[in-house]
Amino acid sequence: MGSNHGFSRLALVASDTDRAQEAAAELAGVHDWVPMAQADAVVVLGGDGFMLHTLHAMLDAGAILPAYGLNLGTVGFLMNRYRSGSRILDKVNRSRSIAIAPLRMEAVTQTGVRHVACAINEVSLLRETRQTAKIEVSVDERIRIKELVCDGVLVATPAGSTAYNLSANGPILPLDSQLLALTPISPFRPRRWRGAILPDRSTIRLRVNEPDKRPVSAVADQKEFRDIAEVSLEIAGDSELTLLFDPGHALDERIVAEQFLA
Structure with missing residues (x-):
């Protein structure tokens, strides 16, 4: 326009x-x-x-x-x-x-409770305890990383790419780029993985491995949900x-x- x-x-x-x-x-x-x-x-x-x-x-x-x-x-x-x-x-x-x-996040807790929230900047998964998180990363229903050992991982929109994503060494995305940034937070393994840039039509699933031992929270901008088992993300084109x-x-x-x- x-x-x-x-x-x-x-x-x-x-x-x-x-x-x-x-x-x-x-x-x-x-x-x-x-x-x-x-x-x-x-x-x-x-x-x-x-x-x-x-x-x-x-x-x-x-x-x-x-x-x-x-x-x-x-x-x-x-x-x-x-x-x-x-x-x-x-x-x-x-x-x-x-x-x-914005991103639409559907998060499922360990007890099976479902939460839906939108994020204009980013959705981040963060470890809740001293134990590192272990997260399976899937894009478009294909497992890309079986186990990411890290402090967390985030998915940022272009609007959010200069915020938390940038501080985690993620890429800056132009606002009209139609891309998403998938960025690890303090990754331990795979050591050399620095994240990915994805088309914004992608569907991303982040599943928490060993959630009882290694609890993880999900944060959609400032809205937090704890003890997460799995998160699904996609662009909310209707919003x-x-x-x-x-x-x-x-x-x-x-x-x-x-x-x-x-």
């Missing part, structure tokens, strides 16, 4: 930080804001963490709006630069859209989200530059 969206009704949400609240107070008088239920798009004031919180809230409510972020946090990888006094409606309407699809970026945002350049930081 290009520019000139034709939005007229905007909602405004802000994190509870002083900077975001000050910006919200400044913007309160420059536009006739409406509640989320009546809006065409939402303006999000804060950092990446608050943007993810807002996107999850819309997913949970089943009312997904295009989201235009203004960075008043720390990182702001998913946000636009905040400039005071700007004509916010014009900026939102001139923005370009990037669609992102696509839209992020709005200024034309001069140079998001692609930021993705490239991030890979050369010392």
